[in-house]
Amino acid sequence: MRFITTICCILILSVGYAQIPNIKRIDSIVKAIESRKTLVVNTVSDTFGVSYSKLLTIENVKFYSTKNKLSKAIFTNDYYQKDSISNNIPTQLDVFYFNDDLLIKVISKDYDQLPAKNIVIYLNEKDLKKYIDKKTVNASRYEGVNYFIELGYNLLNEFKALSKK
Helix, strand or coil, X not given: CHXXXXXXXXXXXXXXXXXXXXXXXXXXXXXXXXXXXXXXXXXXXXXXXXXXXXXXXXXEEEEEEECCEEEEEEEEEEEEECCCCCCEEEEXXXXXXXXXXXXXXXXXXXXXXXXXXXEEEECCHHHHHHHHCCCCCCHHHCCCXXXXXHHHHHHHHHHHHHHHC
């Protein structure tokens, strides 16, 4: 029994250790994206009324690209109250990083916790295949990473459609 426990611990540690270089590589790509001074920024915003008449939802997406390739997308969702002192209540802020049309990292701000906490997700080609296989469609029925995979690739598709116009 002790032998099996030892083997399981070694396997868990080796899997964790094998992922560290991938995380470091992704973080270095993200750092390179953040340091680029030639990124083109395109912004798309829309406002939606909510059933409560004095409340609006404002969705905003900023696309950061180089040579028509998406490098970064920032998605925000805010509530705007017309008659309130606190006009903008942030409800969602997600930052998506792309490398050659592959979603590699997501940073999401969780406003359900006080103070707001960052959720960081690292992704790879396996996650892209999962999305292409439609295993993430209707991500609202799923929890966690599937939501970010679907939203990230939907933003990539929206960027491509806007670039063709």
